[in-house]
Amino acid sequence: MSMATVSIRQLVLGLLAQEPMSGYDIRRYLKSLNWLVGSPSFGSLYPTLRALLQDGLVTVDIVLRSDRPACKIYQVTQEGERALQELLDKPAAADPSLETFVKRLVLAANLSPSRLVADLEERRAQVSAYCDSLDRIAASLDGQNEPERRLAIDFGLAMARAETAWIDEALGRLSQQTAMESRTRSGGSAYAERRASRTPGDSAKNTPRRRT
Amino acid sequence: MSMATVSIRQLVLGLLAQEPMSGYDIRRYLKSLNWLVGSPSFGSLYPTLRALLQDGLVTVDIVLRSDRPACKIYQVTQEGERALQELLDKPAAADPSLETFVKRLVLAANLSPSRLVADLEERRAQVSAYCDSLDRIAASLDGQNEPERRLAIDFGLAMARAETAWIDEALGRLSQQTAMESRTRSGGSAYAERRASRTPGDSAKNTPRRRT
DNA sequence: ACACTCATGTAAGCTGTTACATGATTAA
């Protein structure tokens, strides 16, 4: 049933897993990536956070500050982590849209290295196939002199080629990196380190702490 | 009020202006461009066509064929043309999303040459600015060794650069092309030719013609 | 007889936006 489209809920959960934040922070962060992923409005962001809270996937910390208004810092629970991994581990694609791919890239820090590589390889194959199909369309348009009709196709081809090139480079970097890591045991995967340093249930959740 | 986002309605109207088609045809065409623009479902496509018809922006021709089911070929009216031009001539951007830009590219054949150039230049400026902002984020991330956090930024940069490069090339081609046209009066802009060869109100609209 | 593509349509529902409302804090 549920397709691999990354919803706001999943995106928010993933971002919170990378770093505890407030709704406002999430919005600001996504806005800074602007063109990559459309940042959700508060009208969907805040209800999403409430839902995550009610489902026990996150907890809140109300932080009072003297200099500016109080804010609610959300933090994922163990259950939230589990739910996130379940989402990210599944097939990944089936939805060949750029949006979904980019959103998963934004959540790359939450992906296991193998899953990340698999994502990139899947995407490479999809884009490559897409490139071929656009080539065929372009060829069929070769006869008629209608430059405007070709523009979109041309653009698609250029972007698709740029994307495959980038993916190849990224895959190269990743394999090189993991090779380095297997030799020297330092400066390695943030994923592995995060996994290792998890200390769940350490602090008193839901207890507002004050910095006055 | 109305933002420059290209809705299904506008997209459909633009495609019909390029060439009379049925709803099924539109779907197939957009699906062939797949990755570029997400093709709308029939659940939104057919109601859109009905609305366009009721608003007098298009007319139907029911075409009966012996080999396969009948289909409804939609065709834009003069009023539809006018409405389309009004939409496409306005500011264009304000919505810096890739989606909107690509949709307008798909409708490039409906744009006046000057409007098309303006679109490309606007987009170039936006993407260039976006590139700078991503560069700044990348620079701020230079200290910490978290390759996963950089992935999305990196990807954004690569795509943005590819886009500016493509736009530059496209602008070059366009200026070269119009220069050619101003000298020789042939093989020129499809836009001008279409404008010239319009013969509105020629055939009996709404009269089902049969090919048995 | 069955499945498949072509072709059109409707209704229910999910998802997200717009517009509004609130309030604290800082700076003009």
Added chain:
DNA sequence: TTAATCATGTAACAGCTTACATGAGTGT
């Protein structure tokens, strides 16, 4: 005191998808 940024929230609505329903023609 007025405007601006920070911060959270709600309700109404728009837009689109999913799932369903229908039916003609084609091939097995």
